[in-house]
Amino acid sequence: MKSTWWKIACVVLLVYTAVGGLLFDVPRLNIVNETIRALYFHVPMWFGMVVMFSLSVFYAIRHLRHPSVESDIFSVAYAYVGLAFGILGIITGMIWANYTWGSPWHGDPKQNAAAIALLVYFAYFILRGSVANDEQRARLSAAYNIFAFVAMIPLLFIIPRMTSSMHPGNGGNPGFNTYDLDSRMRLVFYPSVIGWILLGLWIATLRIRIKLMEEKINEQEDEKNK
Amino acid sequence: MNRKMKKISSILLFLCFASTALRAQEAQMADTMRSEGKIYALVAIILVILLGLIFFLVFIDRKVSRLEKRMDGKN
Numbered sequence: 001m002k003s004t005w006w007k008i009a010c011v012v013l014l015v016y017t018a019v020g021g022l023l024f025d026v027p028r029l030n031i032v033n034e035t036i037r038a039l040y041f042h043v044p045m046w047f048g049m050v051v052m053f054s055l056s057v058f059y060a061i062r063h064l065r066h067p068s069v070e071s072d073i074f075s076v077a078y079a080y081v082g083l084a085f086g087i088l089g090i091i092t093g094m095i096w097a098n099y100t101w102g103s104p105w106h107g108d109p110k111q112n113a114a115a116i117a118l119l120v121y122f123a124y125f126i127l128r129g130s131v132a133n134d135e136q137r138a139r140l141s142a143a144y145n146i147f148a149f150v151a152m153i154p155l156l157f158i159i160p161r162m163t164s165s166m167h168p169g170n171g172g173n174p175g176f177n178t179y180d181l182d183s184r185m186r187l188v189f190y191p192s193v194i195g196w197i198l199l200g201l202w203i204a205t206l207r208i209r210i211k212l213m214e215e216k217i218n219e220q221e222d223e224k225n226k
Numbered sequence: 227m228n229r230k231m232k233k234i235s236s237i238l239l240f241l242c243f244a245s246t247a248l249r250a251q252e253a254q255m256a257d258t259m260r261s262e263g264k265i266y267a268l269v270a271i272i273l274v275i276l277l278g279l280i281f282f283l284v285f286i287d288r289k290v291s292r293l294e295k296r297m298d299g300k301n
Contacts, residue, residue, distance in 0.1 A: 007287075011280055018272045022265060028253040202283065209290050213297055 007202055013195030017041075020188040027185070031100055038096045040188050044196040045089030046114075046156070051197050052082030052204065053121070053149055060145035063138060069215055072138035075145060077207040079124060081200045086118045101166055110160040110167035117152040124148050 021040035029036060059075035093111065094104040105111065127144050131137035160170040259265055 007284075011277075014276060014280070015273065018276055019269055022269050022272070028255055030253045033253050034256045202287075206283075206286055206290055209294065213290075213293060216297060 006198055010195055010198035010202060013191045014199065017188060017192040017195055021192065024188055025184050035096060035099050036185075038092065039185065040192045042089065042092040042096055043189070044193045045085045045092060047193045048196045048200045049082045049085035049089060050152075050156075052078045052085060052200050053152060055204075056082060057145050057149040060142035060149075063142040064146075067135070067139065069134075069138070070212070072142065073208055073211040073215070075142060076128070077204040077211065079121065079145065080207065081204045083118070083121050083125070084203075085196075085200060086114070086121065090114055090118060106166065108160075108167055109163045109165045110156075110170050113155040113159050117155045120148045120151050120155075 017040055021037055026034075026036050056075050056078035059071045059078065063071040063075060090111075093114070097106055097108070097111070098104040101108070124141060124144055128137055128141045131140055160167060256265070
C-alpha cells in the first residue's frame, strides 16, 4: 500500500487525461458540441465514488464479522473520499446540465436520485458524529453503511433507467458508448477512470495511515494512564 | 428536351439543399480556438493546477511516512 509505483501511475494517467481530454479528437455532435469532453472528467467521479463506497461497505461488513479498530478506520476513510467524489460529480453534472439541458438542476431522475444517494451518505457521517462511544459508533455506522450502499445502487443504476431521464444511458436514452463513445474516446476515458480511482485510493490511504498512527498514540497514552 | 432539363435542374436543386442541410447538421466545435493554438494555454493551466495539487499530496505523503518511521522507532 505504501509502494510508489501506483502513485506514479496515477499521476501519469491524470496528466494524460488532462492533455488527451482537451486535445484529442472527439465526435462532432449537436447540443453537446465541445462539452462532450466533460465525459472524461464528470463520469470518472461517479466511477470513483462507486469504487470507494464499495471498499467502504467491504470493510464495514468485515468490521461486523470481526470487530476491529482498523476495519472501522478503513471503512470511514473510503466513505469520505467516495463522498468527495460524489459531490464533485454532482457539481460537474450541474455545470454540464446548464449547457446541454438548459438549467443546472433539471429535476431529472438521475440528478434527483444522485442527490438522494449523497444525502443517504451524509446521514452516515451525521450518525458517526452523534455517537460518543467508539465501539458503538463503529458498529452502528458499519450497519448503516450497508444500508446506504444498498440504497445507492438502485438510486443510481435502476430507478433512472425505469423512468424518462435525459441523462445518457438512462430512460431509453443511449449511453455515449452506443453511438459515439468510439475507440477515440475510450482511449482517454478508461485511463481517466483508472487515474481518478487511484487518486482516490491515495488520498484514502493517507487518511488511514494518519488514523492508524493516532490509534497507536491513543493506546500508548492509555497504557501510561493505567 | 425541356422535360429533361427540368428533371436535371430539380435534381441539382435537391443536391444543393441536401448539402446545406448536411452542413447544418455538422455540430459546431471550437475549431478556431484550436487553430489559433489557444487550447494549449488551457492545457498548460490545467496541468499546472493538477501537478500543483499532486505535489501537495506528495508532500503530505512524505510527512506521513516520516511520522510513521518515528513512531516505529519509538516502539
